[in-house]
Amino acid sequence: MFDIISKQLIAPAVWRQTIKAPEIAGKRQAGNFVIIRPKVGSERIPLTIVSSDNQRGTIDIIFQVVGATTMDLAEVESVQDILGPLGHPTHIANFGRTAVVGGGVGIAPLLPIAQALKQAGSRLTTILGARSKAFLILEEDMAPISDQLLIATDDGSKGQKGLVTEILKPLLEEKKIDFVLAIGPVVMMKAVSELTRPYGVKTMVSLNPLMIDGTGMCGVCRCKIEGQTKFACVDGPEFDGHQVDFENLTRRLAMYKSEENQRREARK
Amino acid sequence: MPLNLNRVSMPEQEPEVRCHNFKEVNLGLSMESARAEAGRCLFCKRPTCIEGCPVSINIPHFIRAILDNDPHEAVRRIRVDNPLPAICGRVCPQESQCEAACVLNKKGAPVAIGALERYVGDYAIREGLKAECVVKEKKLKAAVVGSGPSGLTCAGELRKLGYAVTVFEALHELGGVLTYGIPEFRLPQEAVVKFEIEALRTMGVEFKTNRLIGKTHLISDLMEIEGFAAVYIATGAGYPQFMRIPGEDLNYVYSANEFLTRMNLMQAYQGDAAATPIFVGKRVAVIGGGNTAMDAARCALRMPGVEKVSLIYRRSEKEMPARVEEAKHAQEEGIEFQFLTAPTEYLGTPEGAVRTARCIRMALGEPDASGRRRPVVIPGSEFEIEVDAVVVAIGTQANPIIAQTTPGLETNKWGYIVADQNGLTSLQNIYAGGDIVSGAATVILAMGAGRKAAQAIDRALSVPAPH
Ligand SMILES: Cc1cc2nc3c(=O)[nH]c(=O)nc-3n(C[C@H](O)[C@H](O)[C@H](O)COP(=O)(O)OP(=O)(O)OC[C@H]3O[C@@H](n4cnc5c(N)ncnc54)[C@H](O)[C@@H]3O)c2cc1C
Ligand SMILES: Cc1cc2nc3c(=O)[nH]c(=O)nc-3n(C[C@H](O)[C@H](O)[C@H](O)COP(=O)(O)OP(=O)(O)OC[C@H]3O[C@@H](n4cnc5c(N)ncnc54)[C@H](O)[C@@H]3O)c2cc1C
Ligand code: FES
Numbered sequence: 001m002f003d004i005i006s007k008q009l010i011a012p013a014v015w016r017q018t019i020k021a022p023e024i025a026g027k028r029q030a031g032n033f034v035i036i037r038p039k040v041g042s043e044r045i046p047l048t049i050v051s052s053d054n055q056r057g058t059i060d061i062i063f064q065v066v067g068a069t070t071m072d073l074a075e076v077e078s079v080q081d082i083l084g085p086l087g088h089p090t091h092i093a094n095f096g097r098t099a100v101v102g103g104g105v106g107i108a109p110l111l112p113i114a115q116a117l118k119q120a121g122s123r124l125t126t127i128l129g130a131r132s133k134a135f136l137i138l139e140e141d142m143a144p145i146s147d148q149l150l151i152a153t154d155d156g157s158k159g160q161k162g163l164v165t166e167i168l169k170p171l172l173e174e175k176k177i178d179f180v181l182a183i184g185p186v187v188m189m190k191a192v193s194e195l196t197r198p199y200g201v202k203t204m205v206s207l208n209p210l211m212i213d214g215t216g217m218c219g220v221c222r223c224k225i226e227g228q229t230k231f232a233c234v235d236g237p238e239f240d241g242h243q244v245d246f247e248n249l250t251r252r253l254a255m256y257k258s259e260e261n262q263r264r265e266a267r268k
Numbered sequence: 269m270p271l272n273l274n275r276v277s278m279p280e281q282e283p284e285v286r287c288h289n290f291k292e293v294n295l296g297l298s299m300e301s302a303r304a305e306a307g308r309c310l311f312c313k314r315p316t317c318i319e320g321c322p323v324s325i326n327i328p329h330f331i332r333a334i335l336d337n338d339p340h341e342a343v344r345r346i347r348v349d350n351p352l353p354a355i356c357g358r359v360c361p362q363e364s365q366c367e368a369a370c371v372l373n374k375k376g377a378p379v380a381i382g383a384l385e386r387y388v389g390d391y392a393i394r395e396g397l398k399a400e401c402v403v404k405e406k407k408l409k410a411a412v413v414g415s416g417p418s419g420l421t422c423a424g425e426l427r428k429l430g431y432a433v434t435v436f437e438a439l440h441e442l443g444g445v446l447t448y449g450i451p452e453f454r455l456p457q458e459a460v461v462k463f464e465i466e467a468l469r470t471m472g473v474e475f476k477t478n479r480l481i482g483k484t485h486l487i488s489d490l491m492e493i494e495g496f497a498a499v500y501i502a503t504g505a506g507y508p509q510f511m512r513i514p515g516e517d518l519n520y521v522y523s524a525n526e527f528l529t530r531m532n533l534m535q536a537y538q539g540d541a542a543a544t545p546i547f548v549g550k551r552v553a554v555i556g557g558g559n560t561a562m563d564a565a566r567c568a569l570r571m572p573g574v575e576k577v578s579l580i581y582r583r584s585e586k587e588m589p590a591r592v593e594e595a596k597h598a599q600e601e602g603i604e605f606q607f608l609t610a611p612t613e614y615l616g617t618p619e620g621a622v623r624t625a626r627c628i629r630m631a632l633g634e635p636d637a638s639g640r641r642r643p644v645v646i647p648g649s650e651f652e653i654e655v656d657a658v659v660v661a662i663g664t665q666a667n668p669i670i671a672q673t674t675p676g677l678e679t680n681k682w683g684y685i686v687a688d689q690n691g692l693t694s695l696q697n698i699y700a701g702g703d704i705v706s707g708a709a710t711v712i713l714a715m716g717a718g719r720k721a722a723q724a725i726d727r728a729l730s731v732p733a734p735h
Binding site for chain 1: 619
């Protein structure tokens, strides 16, 4: 059992939890994730480690309640199982003028990577997208590490009304960006990758396929990268956005839609 | 005395009943029939059955105790050589090992050693017999990575030798393939697997789940920070392989590991009661001819709504690597076998769900490296079958995580760890065995490797360190 030290609702249906997991905290690097099973009998789900405190032996996760397992996680006081840190840590370097683009709850996994990139000397243009002001998370953590912070909301309640790509496009046009990292909904990562492709700007994305074990054992997380099959849990989760088959990912994510909906309704 | 060729037959659930439930198929021998079967043993002077057993279990010795009506003693005797008798009695390919070597096999009726082994293991379970273990503590720590049969055996053996043993397991449950792979109707989880693992815990073996070695701890952390004097790597060959044919990424094309993990580890066979779903539809095709393929096919068949399960295997019945009993049970239950057939492509619906498996017929050509005749394509023999789900059970490979994170650990060109006959790897005091060294093999071979490595570790650590 792993105790949840604190939990906080940071946006509608979005929770931040601090969990005691000293072994994972000690090894974790930016870009790593964990597999969590909230209770006996729950599914195993992947969540990014947003931060860790080696002294206190804790890790932080931020998740949106979207289905049965995240509902369980929001309710429990301690979690049954956590496995990690998983996945390849992000390749961190000074990439020069870097745009970090986050959408929705994807801003959570983006934060630790942005922090590490900044520390390595990259110049950060941060572009955050959310449905509305209320749904925008981690702005106050992103601000101090960003050389420039730009926001887009669907309804214009904060920043520019519209999509993150609309903010990114003129920057690419003016040749102000050398490297892009985008994390968010699949449609956003796909749109960003398609936008940057003609400019030849290297674009990394963090994929979020279905997972079970997170150790390379089941293959449910397989993605198509440049026509090759890769397991996101051991080969990723970050890949070159220009090589990712996003349609394949979208299709595979919908595999259990009807079962997920049933289970979510049953939980209500 | 005339030879008694009246071999006991294992009572089992009727095929038309069992194909709708996940309860165990084989029901086990009664005391009377076990004793009668034990009475058929000739107690040969030179017992060839022991030679046929990869871990040299003293078979006549425990059979004698059954005959003497002392099952308690039979348990004690078998546990000297095998900590997992109820498991091995159920899953070992006896027909090609001990029973093949039994002298009565020449007359077509070998002693049912597997059934007797299971009888003894089940007796221990029924009576709740704890493993006896008087340990002379050595004050040295040994780590085992992976809790499959190889790791479990090594851990038990090291514990008996006096080591403080910790087993690190990546998943949330112990047992490796015994837990996530082999289904309930062949190897009951709670009653059998958990009992035999608990017996190791009562011997003092410590288990730590949720630790992926190479990520949570490096092998070098275990040695240098955690103070383990030796490490045994038994991580199995659980990395699924695909055929690399078009359409394999369509929805509901599963690796056998995914399919069986959903079913067994995540308990999807319990239907809506389980949190982790599985979709099987009405028509399922399973690709492969090993135990894994049989297990996947028989699991699929038992799910509500399934009408037809086809097993597609590229060679003929004779070459199938599955245990004979599994193939027989599968056939009885109504699995359709398509021998000398291979899929070439899958086609999907507009939503991306698999719909059709395009297949081709094969003929057997010249023998290949494995000695089996190589299947060759018959041109123009393509045909299609309609499917709602496909399970690819064509084998597994080595998981790369430990090799990637352990500098100096030698692997072969397929990624398996290189170890000598005692399990010693290229690194000092680091041993490896089971499927991660041999490639996918059997429970008993994995156990044998674990035992050998434990003894080698003990020899290596018993030599006083040079000054
Ligand atoms: C490497 C990795 C890191 C992740 N990090 C985070 C994170 O930091 N914070 C966070 O909130 N989520 C993260 N996710 C997504 C998270 O795992 C899913 O939201 C979660 O599994 C949903 O489980 P559920 O049972 O509550 O919902 P379900 O009932 O499984 O699904 C509910 C809805 O969410 C969708 N969904 C299910 N799984 C995913 C998925 N993997 N990605 C996107 N949508 C999904 C379903 O299609 C459905 O519409 C990550 C995923 C991966 C692979
Ligand atoms: C479906 C199926 C049916 C089978 N049926 C039979 C049968 O009837 N008879 C028979 O004799 N054989 C059978 N086999 C083969 C047999 O199960 C294997 O040969 C045997 O389990 C190998 O044992 P092992 O201990 O080497 O590895 P495994 O049983 O694979 O166990 C390895 C364990 O290590 C864990 N692990 C992996 N990496 C790490 C890591 N880095 N850190 C921590 N833990 C890790 C895994 O999670 C797993 O629990 C079957 C196999 C399958 C898949
Ligand atoms: S999650 Fe199972 S292989 Fe990646």
